[in-house]
Amino acid sequence: MKYAFIAAHCGEYPVRRMCQVLKVSPSGYYDWRKRPRSQRQQANDGLLGAIERAYETSRQTYGSPRIHAALKQQGLCVSRKRVARLMQQHDLVGKGSRRRPPHTTQREVDAPVAPNRLAQHFTASQPDEIWLGDITYLDTYEGWLYLALVMDLFSRRVVGWAMAPHLRATLVEQALRMALGWRLPLTSLLHHSDRGSQYTSHLVQTLLADHHIQVSMSGAGCCYDNAPMESFIGTLKTECAAGPFATHALARQAIFEYIEVWYNRQRLHSSLDYTSPALFERRFYDTFPVR
Structure with missing residues (x-):
């Protein structure tokens, strides 16, 4: 040596x-x-x-x-x-985790809250059985850009997202509509999120009810109730958004490329036996084809 x-x-x-x-x-x-x-x-x-x-x-x-x-x-x-x-x-070091960002949850005191039906049971038997939702922020020199996400728990695939410089309920609505338009779930579906005002809003609750989606919400202030989504956000922050973006447009481009090109289709996921979410789903449908 x-x-x-x-x-x-x-x-x-x-x-x-x-x-x-x-x-x-x-x-x-x-x-x-x-x-x-x-x-x-x-x-x-x-x-x-x-x-x-x-x-x-x-x-x-x-x-x-x-x-x-x-x-x-x-x-x-x-x-x-x-x-x-x-x-x-040879000094080849993977990117480590970073501190958790400030919380984006804004609660309405009098808003109706759904029970925690997921109860930290982070397993699903098939795609589009359980979706997880959350919001995080992206730092840019043009100001904060907020990212709403929808993840399929079965494959950890991000199936919907939306970005905006605000935290209104329409941000979550757009992410959900993307997921619903792309996936077209045919079976009963559970949607789990925190108790933020965006998720308890009439706009989002009506959208979920119209598609016969059962609602589950985390306990107050308990990030562990949505751990897989929290893990993804931490990974995204570490691997794609560790520092400020120059503009909102560059942030949007980077997030799209990270989710669709890298994370969903290529990145090896430890909870999926080191396969990508897309490959994990493809193997499921090869074994259990949709009739």
């Missing part, structure tokens, strides 16, 4: 100085440079190349668990510890 460090930094520091600091002899270092690389080292070189390609494909967001899953899907048989070790040695 000391010789490898010297070789990696010989263009920055004198070899003799590094040998002195690391307490190795220059002659030993040059002898090491002349030796042929072992089969293990050559295999690591090839594996590192595959890791780097998967890391770049992930937009430099994947840590070792997802990189390992991506390599397995390519037919490479390698241990997760080996992947983690090589990533650590």
Whole structure:
């Protein structure tokens, strides 16, 4: 490892100085440079190349668990510890989580509230059985842009969204109408959200009732009641919206590309056995085709 460090930094520091600091002899270092690389080292070189390609494909967001899953899907048989070790040695680090943003929920004291029918049972047997809804914010130099989301719990696929510079109920209505127009749910559907004024509004409640959608709402101030959606928002903030966007238009473009091109169709999801939401749904319909 000391010789490898010297070789990696010989263009920055004198070899003799590094040998002195690391307490190795220059002659030993040059002898090491002349030796042929072992089969293990050559295999690591090839594996590192595959890791780097998967890391770049992930937009430099994947840590070792997802990189390992991506390599397995390519037919490479390698241990997760080996992947983690090589990533650590070459400073390939996935994007970590960030602090949770300020809460966007605005409650109406006298608004009717639905019971928590979901009750933190975050499983669904098929698509369009349970939808989760929430609102988050995007920071831009033109001011806040708010994002309403609808997620299918079965596949964790984002099936509806809308963006606006306000928090009125029409924002949630637009996201729901997108989901309803795209998915056309044929079975009974449960929609779960927080108790925000947008979700308790007459506009949104009427839309849900018109489509015979049962309503569920989280307990007051309990983010764990909508944990899968909270997890997605944290991922989106980390991987796509970590800093302010220059304009609302650029934010809209980035969010659309992240959701539709990357997250729904390509990103490996740990709760889906490291498949994308789109592939997870496709496998379900291949097994249980719609009649």
